Amino acid sequence: MCGIVGAIAARPVAGILLEGLRRLEYRGYDSAGMAVLDQGQISRLRRIGKVQALADACEQQPLAGHLGIAHTRWATHGKPSEQNAHPHMSGERLAVVHNGIIENFEPLKRDLQQQGYTFTSETDTEVVAHLLDQELQHGLTLVEALRQTMTQLEGAFALGVIHADLPEQLLTARKGSPLVIGVGIGENFIASDQLALLPVTDRFMFLEDGDIAVLEADQIRVLDAQGQAVERAVTTFEHGQASAEKGEFRHFMLKEIYEQPRVMQAVLEGRVASGHLLEQAFGSEASAIFDQVKQVQIVACGTSYHAGMVAKYWIEELVGIPCMVEVASEFRYRPVVLPEGTLLLTLSQSGETADSLAALREVKDRVLATLAICNVPGSSLVRESDISLMTNAGPEIGVASTKAFTSQLVALMLTTIALGRRHGLGRDKEAELIAALEQLPVLLQQLLALDGPIEAMSAHFAEKHHALFLGRNVLYPVAMEGALKLKEISYIHAEAYPAGELKHGPLALVDKDMPVIAVAPRNGMLDKLKANLQEVRARGGELFVFAGCEESIQPEEGVHVIHLPAMPQVLDPIAFTLPLQLLSYHVAVLKGTDVDQPRNLAKSVTVE
Ligand code: M6R
Numbered sequence: 001m002c003g004i005v006g007a008i009a010a011r012p013v014a015g016i017l018l019e020g021l022r023r024l025e026y027r028g029y030d031s032a033g034m035a036v037l038d039q040g041q042i043s044r045l046r047r048i049g050k051v052q053a054l055a056d057a058c059e060q061q062p063l064a065g066h067l068g069i070a071h072t073r074w075a076t077h078g079k080p081s082e083q084n085a086h087p088h089m090s091g092e093r094l095a096v097v098h099n100g101i102i103e104n105f106e107p108l109k110r111d112l113q114q115q116g117y118t119f120t121s122e123t124d125t126e127v128v129a130h131l132l133d134q135e136l137q138h139g140l141t142l143v144e145a146l147r148q149t150m151t152q153l154e155g156a157f158a159l160g161v162i163h164a165d166l167p168e169q170l171l172t173a174r175k176g177s178p179l180v181i182g183v184g185i186g187e188n189f190i191a192s193d194q195l196a197l198l199p200v201t202d203r204f205m206f207l208e209d210g211d212i213a214v215l216e217a218d219q220i221r222v223l224d225a226q227g228q229a230v231e232r233a234v235t236t237f238e239h240g241q242a243s244a245e246k247g248e249f250r251h252f253m254l255k256e257i258y259e260q261p262r263v264m265q266a267v268l269e270g271r272v273a274s275g276h277l278l279e280q281a282f283g284s285e286a287s288a289i290f291d292q293v294k295q296v297q298i299v300a301c302g303t304s305y306h307a308g309m310v311a312k313y314w315i316e317e318l319v320g321i322p323c324m325v326e327v328a329s330e331f332r333y334r335p336v337v338l339p340e341g342t343l344l345l346t347l348s349q350s351g352e353t354a355d356s357l358a359a360l361r362e363v364k365d366r367v368l369a370t371l372a373i374c375n376v377p378g379s380s381l382v383r384e385s386d387i388s389l390m391t392n393a394g395p396e397i398g399v400a401s402t403k404a405f406t407s408q409l410v411a412l413m414l415t416t417i418a419l420g421r422r423h424g425l426g427r428d429k430e431a432e433l434i435a436a437l438e439q440l441p442v443l444l445q446q447l448l449a450l451d452g453p454i455e456a457m458s459a460h461f462a463e464k465h466h467a468l469f470l471g472r473n474v475l476y477p478v479a480m481e482g483a484l485k486l487k488e489i490s491y492i493h494a495e496a497y498p499a500g501e502l503k504h505g506p507l508a509l510v511d512k513d514m515p516v517i518a519v520a521p522r523n524g525m526l527d528k529l530k531a532n533l534q535e536v537r538a539r540g541g542e543l544f545v546f547a548g549c550e551e552s553i554q555p556e557e558g559v560h561v562i563h564l565p566a567m568p569q570v571l572d573p574i575a576f577t578l579p580l581q582l583l584s585y586h587v588a589v590l591k592g593t594d595v596d597q598p599r600n601l602a603k604s605v606t607v608e
Helices: 014-027 051-060 105-114 126-137 142-152 252-258 260-268 286-292 302-319 354-366 403-423 427-438 440-448 451-461 473-490 499-504 526-538 569-591
Strands: 003-008 031-038 041-048 067-073 088-090 094-102 155-163 170-175 180-183 188-191 203-206 212-216 219-223 234-236 295-300 323-327 342-348 369-374 387-390 466-471 493-498 516-520 543-547 559-563
Touching (some): 014 051, 041 051, 067 094, 126 142, 126 155, 142 155, 170 188, 252 569, 260 427, 260 440, 286 369, 387 403, 403 427, 403 569, 466 473, 473 569, 499 526, 516 569
Parallel strands (some): 295 323, 369 387, 516 543
Antiparallel strands (some): 003 067, 031 041, 031 067, 088 094, 155 170, 180 188
16 A cells, blocks of 8 residues: 655755655555655665654654655565665666556566666565666656656556656656645645645645646646646645544544544534435435436445445345445456446445455446445545545544444445435435434444443453454444454454354354354344354353343343443444444553554555
């Protein structure tokens, strides 16, 4: 995934680059580096590990200069090491940072080696530096060299380039990987994400695929894929800068869990009024599209996929049309059958997930229409979909997705209502569902009050190596999300099962060392779930139950119960998620893992 940042300014840029990298660490944190042009020379510093290691190196060896590029890496080609850290250079006068993957780097590298280029890293990126140099040797300008190089690259990339002979220019280009230009006053910037640049500007320009931009301190020129000069709109960042700060919270993840009551308000704001959905929130073309939908195909990854699974239960129950859900990395590579009238619904916090984007691109011409539910306005997924609904959760920094998931669920319920209107969901039912959604801010606030008991419960997991999560019906995907949260931040191996599947295999794993976490709302499946829980107890398994019904599940030896407040049944998947987020958080804190930046992961997965 990696994060890139670059700056050209009248002031020294090293501090701006470092702060930008800190804000991009969610994209990867294996190594970090920067290259700054000062007095005709490029100085480069690279360090293995987090951005702080680079910051410490910069203290020892300050980099002056008004033009620079920097990078925080999530290793794809070659292990995390100083040699593989970006920026990569060709000779002493050209430096490149790259986010994405150059799929054909091996043949390109062989050709370049045959022509005498020496490679100092195992990365795919280094070919870009040498290709640029090769084109410069042919007498092209740097912009021409970049265009020529782009025609040779297969895969996805966002690039930042500086050359010692061009102290007034920062070049950038993108194809398939995210990149924004930050527009300042007498200074301009590039970054993988707007958050990186919020300390220096709130005005942003998004590049289209194939664009090249030449940034000077007081002007930005953009050339499209055909080399024509084009204007790209400048937009102002919508969320307050505060949301990118940790405030009084120990971790971003905890802050983001606690933001959920407010986020529930934000996702509903302007979308419902007087007990009705305001369908225009999906865009002016939405109503005509919804009229023709005969089935829904949802495609997403990770947490967003789990949200899609919840929506399948809702859409098939409340709308009565088929809804298929598939992880994007599978969907994109198989010959999928898309019956007439299919709405392709992509779900993504970032809107830049490579597999989800590829899935959209793969089938967009074969479906009725495409709808993106996303947290980042202006992201690739949103721009490339016919209609969209923003989740309005504000920036999510913790790698473990929390508020993005619950806000996606609300957006999915709004989508369910929009589709249901065409399939017999009456006005009374619509009003009932919306009244329930409007209770969410208060309900989630009440659930946060369970933080103390959940923290106490977390102590039982500190020494465990495995855990099972159980749920039934619409709570099965919630159990999956609970398991994902626990494994990604506490490194405890966790799996989720629909509780009815237990006796078909996983029950063999149950003993006193296998904690079993169950989500047990008050619904028609409760008695069946209780029977499954008895099966666990009978094998000596210790149960941790989040229950929606005081009367029916009580604590006893080996059975720990936390009761949730009463709530309308439709809110169960949203409400039962929050305690599972808190449980994972507290277990991770007890285990001393890096909660916001768990090992081997990155927030935005812009490579496949
Ligand atoms: O930005 P997206 O929602 O498309 O990201 C998809 C997954 O990478 C993401 O949900 C991931 O599974 C989370 N880290 C889980 O907490």
